[in-house]
Every structure is written in C-alpha cells, then in structure tokens.
Amino acid sequence: MPRRVIAVEYTGPEALRLEETDPLGPGEGQVVIAVRAAALNPADGKGIQGQWGADLTKLPLRPGSEVAGVVTAVGGGVTAPRVGDAVVAFRVVGGWADEVRTSAANAFRLPADADLAQAAGLLLAGTTAWHLLEATGLGAGTAGADTAAGRTVIVHGASGAVGELAVQLAVLRGARVVGTASERNQDAVRALGAEPVVYGPGLEQRLRALLPDGADAALDTVGTDEAIDTSLALTGDRSRVATIAAFARGAEAGIHLLGGGPGADPGSALRAAARGPLVDLFARGALRVRVADGYPLERAREALERVMSGHPGGKVLLVPTALPDRRLLG
Ligand SMILES: NC(=O)c1ccc[n+]([C@@H]2O[C@H](COP(=O)([O-])OP(=O)(O)OC[C@H]3O[C@@H](n4cnc5c(N)ncnc54)[C@H](OP(=O)(O)O)[C@@H]3O)[C@@H](O)[C@H]2O)c1
Structure with a gap:
C-alpha cells in the first residue's frame, strides 16, 4: 500500500504521522507520479505550526508541494507527460508520499537522466x-x-x-x-x-x-x-x-x-509561467540545486526539524522508495 505523511494538529514536526492509503487513480486531466524525491520547505513547517491559519476542519494536512518522480498513470485528455516520463511537479498537494496525483499541467518533463533529487527542490x-x-x-x-x-x-x-x-x-x-x-x-x-x-x-x-x-x-x-x-x-x-x-x-x-504574507503580491501567474523556463534551464545544466540530505518517509519529523532550524545547508528531501540509483542523492 502507498504511504503518505500527514500532520494531525497545528503544532510542529511532532504533528507528523505516516499512514497507508489506497493506490491513487488519475482523474480527467491528471497524472499519478511515483515520487522519487519530495522537497521540504520552510512554508510546510509554517503551515503545520498554524501560521497560515488553524482551521481544524482542514486537518489532517497533507504537506509537500513539490516532487520529482516518474509518471505511472495518466487520465483522460492527457497527451503529455506520458507514462514512464521523469517529471518534476509543482504545485502539488500531499507530496510527502510514495505517490501523488496532480493536474498534468503541473508536471514538467525532465531528461531521462536528470538528477531527480535536485529537481525536487527546484520549483518552489x-x-x-x-x-x-x-x-x-x-x-x-x-x-x-x-x-x-x-x-x-x-x-x-x-x-x-x-x-x-x-x-x-x-x-x-x-x-x-x-x-x-x-x-x-x-x-x-x-x-x-x-x-x-x-x-x-x-x-x-x-x-x-x-x-x-x-x-x-x-x-x-x-x-x-x-x-x-x-x-x-x-x-x-x-x-x-x-x-x-x-x-x-x-x-x-x-x-x-512578495508571496503569501499580509499585503504581499502573490505573483501567482508570473510564478506559474516561470516553471517551464526554470525546468528548461535546469535540464540544460544552467541551474543547480544544493541537496543537503534525503530522509525516508519514516523520518519526516527529523527532516522537518532540520528545515525549521533555518540553516539546513541545502534542500532537505524525503526519498520514499528504496533508491536503486545513487544519483538521486547526488
Ligand atoms: N514569500 C514567499 O513567496 C516565499 C517563498 C519561499 C520561501 N519564503 C520564505 O523565505 C525564507 C527562506 O526560504 P528558503 O527556502 O530559502 O530557506 P532555507 O533554504 O532554509 O535558507 C535559509 C537561509 O537563511 C540564512 N539565514 C539564516 N539566518 C540568517 C540571518 N540572521 N541573516 C542572514 N541569513 C540568514 C541561512 O544561511 P546560513 O545557513 O548560511 O546561516 C540559510 O541559507 C523562509 O522564511 C521562507 O518561509 C517565502
């Protein structure tokens, strides 16, 4: 059974739990991605602390907004990406998981030999x-x-x-x-x-x-x-x-x-449009992402504590599956 990390209360890293879920099927216009690496961001920690609001009806939270992995299923109307493609996806919901489902428009194809660990931390x-x-x-x-x-x-x-x-x-x-x-x-x-x-x-x-x-x-x-x-x-x-x-x-x-703070310009359209050019620059080696470390899903709490320290030393990732390819950790 696929697993995912959830937050059951608005506190901090101690709110995280690992649970099993039913396998996901893609809806119309969606893709399912087997996650190879999912990035943690300070915003995940702030959300879990309740800094964006503490609406109890929204619990459990499903953190994780960016992942890299391989497409395992596509829904109706999807012409790209295809099953088997390496992709980076942002913005997704519930990315700290073995698999994630998102609109095909959020998933950007990568070269087959792309470093998925770096890619996971690229887009936010x-x-x-x-x-x-x-x-x-x-x-x-x-x-x-x-x-x-x-x-x-x-x-x-x-x-x-x-x-x-x-x-x-x-x-x-x-x-x-x-x-x-x-x-x-x-x-x-x-x-x-x-x-x-x-x-x-x-x-x-x-x-x-x-x-x-x-x-x-x-x-x-x-x-x-x-x-x-x-x-x-x-x-x-x-x-x-x-x-x-x-x-x-x-x-x-x-x-x-800029961003989600009070009175700030979210720049939503500009940021959404920047994803493609950023993936292109990354794919041709013009941008890189410093990876600090990858943790299994079971150690999500430790990973989030590191991010919330304010000095993580690079992107902190969750790497859900046993990785046959060491490139995934740089
Ligand atoms: N508004 C938005 O749209 C938006 C989007 C993304 C992120 N953010 C926010 O932006 C911040 C940075 O995010 P991030 O993902 O880049 O975080 P990050 O990867 O954790 O990096 C934090 C950086 O801050 C530096 N730092 C810590 N204390 C400092 C100090 N007193 N003076 C100067 N630098 C200091 C650290 O440098 P050393 O490790 O070298 O000490 C570290 O490189 C977070 O607060 C995040 O929530 C906002």
Missing part, C-alpha cells in the same frame, strides 16, 4: 527567486523590461534555497551579485558566481567595501531588520528592494512584499 524556490528578480527590475528581458545585465545585486540569504536560485538567475542574466551567508557557507555562495559576505554586525560596512557606489537592487530572503536596513542603505531606492520574509517591516519601509 526557483519561482520565488524569479519573482524577486522581476519585482526589482531584473526581469528576464522581455520587450521593454529592465534587465540585469551590468547591474549590481545584493542577495540576503544567498546560501538558502531561494537565495541560491536568485543568485544563479541574476548571474545568468549578467548581474554582479554580492550574497550574504554564514561563515561556513561562503564557499557555496562563491561557487554560484557571487561574491560572498558574512551576515551579522558590520554588514553594511562589508557591503560598502565591495560596493562603494551602492547596489542597483537588493533581494531579501531572510527577513531580518539587518537585511532590510542594509538593502535600503545600499540601494537608496525602496522600489529596488523586495522581501519574501519581512512583511511587517517591509510594509513600513514601502518595499516590494
């Missing part, structure tokens, strides 16, 4: 990073849009999942990127093509030493006052600063608020 962080760049005038270069070429960009939290993809997209678009991270992640940030700086007291001086003329844009994936203050100081222009984490402080400062 990637679409968020895409939105950050678009909001600050570093867009993909559509007619009339500003582009990143020759611009200087600060990425706060450059060693995090969203930060790493924001760095890579900005570098691909021709920007010079300075990224903040802890001491132990300086090399990881450098490897992405950015200039690393350590966050913490004295950050503004360290940024000014690298960017004496300031920065053209600043992207905050951390949410600290330090990140917002230094972003405003270095850009001198709140329209060039965006946050995905500091909603109260960001509203006060008049910067771009």
